[in-house]
Amino acid sequence: MLIRRGTLLDGRRVDVRVDDRIQEVAATLDRRAGEEVLDAGGGTVLPGLHDHHLHLRAVAAALDSLRVGPPVVRTKAELAQALSSATAGADGWIRAVGYHESVAGELGRAVLDALLPATPLRIQHRSGVLWILNSTGLIRIGLADHPDGRLRSADRWSDALPRRDTDLTALGRQLTAFGVTGVTDATPDLDADDMVALMVAHRRGDFRPRPRFLAPGKKILHDDALDLDGLTDWIRDRHRDDNPVALHCVTAAQLVVAIAALRAAGPDRRDRIEHAAIAPDDTLADLADLGVTVVTQPNFVAERGDQYVEDVAADEQPQLWRLAALLAAGIRVGGSTDAPFGALDPWAAMRAAVHRTTDSGAVLGPDERIPPIRALQLFLGHPDDPGRPRAVAPGQPGDLCVLSVPPAEALPDLASDMVAATIMGGAVVNP
Numbered sequence: 001m002l003i004r005r006g007t008l009l010d011g012r013r014v015d016v017r018v019d020d021r022i023q024e025v026a027a028t029l030d031r032r033a034g035e036e037v038l039d040a041g042g043g044t045v046l047p048g049l050h051d052h053h054l055h056l057r058a059v060a061a062a063l064d065s066l067r068v069g070p071p072v073v074r075t076k077a078e079l080a081q082a083l084s085s086a087t088a089g090a091d092g093w094i095r096a097v098g099y100h101e102s103v104a105g106e107l108g109r110a111v112l113d114a115l116l117p118a119t120p121l122r123i124q125h126r127s128g129v130l131w132i133l134n135s136t137g138l139i140r141i142g143l144a145d146h147p148d149g150r151l152r153s154a155d156r157w158s159d160a161l162p163r164r165d166t167d168l169t170a171l172g173r174q175l176t177a178f179g180v181t182g183v184t185d186a187t188p189d190l191d192a193d194d195m196v197a198l199m200v201a202h203r204r205g206d207f208r209p210r211p212r213f214l215a216p217g218k219k220i221l222h223d224d225a226l227d228l229d230g231l232t233d234w235i236r237d238r239h240r241d242d243n244p245v246a247l248h249c250v251t252a253a254q255l256v257v258a259i260a261a262l263r264a265a266g267p268d269r270r271d272r273i274e275h276a277a278i279a280p281d282d283t284l285a286d287l288a289d290l291g292v293t294v295v296t297q298p299n300f301v302a303e304r305g306d307q308y309v310e311d312v313a314a315d316e317q318p319q320l321w322r323l324a325a326l327l328a329a330g331i332r333v334g335g336s337t338d339a340p341f342g343a344l345d346p347w348a349a350m351r352a353a354v355h356r357t358t359d360s361g362a363v364l365g366p367d368e369r370i371p372p373i374r375a376l377q378l379f380l381g382h383p384d385d386p387g388r389p390r391a392v393a394p395g396q397p398g399d400l401c402v403l404s405v406p407p408a409e410a411l412p413d414l415a416s417d418m419v420a421a422t423i424m425g426g427a428v429v430n431p
Helices: 056-062 076-084 109-115 135-140 156-160 168-177 192-204 228-240 252-265 281-290 299-311 324-328 346-355 372-377 407-413
Strands: 002-007 013-018 022-026 037-039 045-047 049-054 094-099 121-125 130-133 150-152 180-185 210-213 218-220 246-249 272-275 293-296 332-335 385-389 400-403 419-424 427-430
Touching (some): 002 045, 002 400, 049 332, 076 094, 076 109, 109 135, 121 135, 130 135, 180 419, 192 210, 228 252, 246 252, 252 281, 281 324, 293 385, 332 346, 346 372, 372 407
Parallel strands (some): 094 121, 246 272, 272 293
Antiparallel strands (some): 002 013, 013 022, 045 400, 121 130, 332 385, 400 419, 419 427
16 A cells, blocks of 8 residues: 555654555655555545554453443442342343442442342453442342352352353444554453464454453552562563563552562563553652553543542642653653543543643642643553654554544544544554
8 A cells, every 4th residue: 555645743744655564754655556545635644543552352242241339320220229229231130330338328239139130140340340239139140148149350250150242343433433553451360362363353354443352460458458479470471471561559558569569570672561551659759660561541530530539638739640750750751542441532631741731620630740742652652662763664563543534633632533544564454
């Protein structure tokens, strides 16, 4: 394919010849016989976006799940209404996602039994680390005597659930419409069969973006089970097998223990901290010294910011979902959406990184705002090195995103409706 009249982020107007790899970039290139031509009309030509942390099967399942958290459901009455009108899926379960305590407090089996006693029900907390089941659901999975029905996502109880078919094709279309050509699945318990199935779906064309995986090096830390020695040994074992690790840290305590364990085990430059939702000032130098990459989700400032203002102590709010401070400290940073726990649109995450505006219009952590071009680069990182942005240059992969407008117009808006074409391996896959 030959892309004519494209504009790079540095303002250069170029033609780009692309196949599996970018072959040539020059002011003008002659069309070769049989070569498809795409006229960018001055629009921006970017490397294809990469979402560095999401959960593919969970996103696909969420498209077919009941949403029971803000902004769709905000009160207990609305929750009751949503559940009463829900229809069980083909597996006999009602699967609900996105719950937060602001709706109806802390849920347990007794509360769910009062709302929906007869149909198996499981509700996922919006953090992704917890499910709550009613008694009928607990009986179905052999946990009839469980005290409260609150089950961690990482535990093996879900093995007893019937497997739901998920439509990866529709999800792939959504992602390529955003200009996304690659994703990193951050699900911690993916086994070899899961990864092979996702790779096969990609090769068949059922799921177009190129998948990467954090498993088996992903670990979710929990405040009530922090074990420095155990975590250190686990990291050493992964490094001994030449595998990096990715540590899920959403509290200050988790981040401090993760830093200590990485230091004790000896870091690998490919190691990652996932989220760093709260990063106190005194952790920044340690993260920089370790050389880890932080993969974070600025979209949560926009999606959950008003709840943070209410729930998080005022002196800790400037430490939430940091960007400018991480970059200033010399820490490599990659961006992601954490879908389905965050919205799937990476452009919305970029806008949140620039403006840090909550749903009510408040600005959360104004000092952590970053320029639009830097926000865009959060999603241009190399799949295996999220903090190192890719460029449109010969030898780079032939996966590109073409916008309908030049950089001077694209950067102030950072809107997904600017995506005019998504190209993978030198072929247009969207539209």
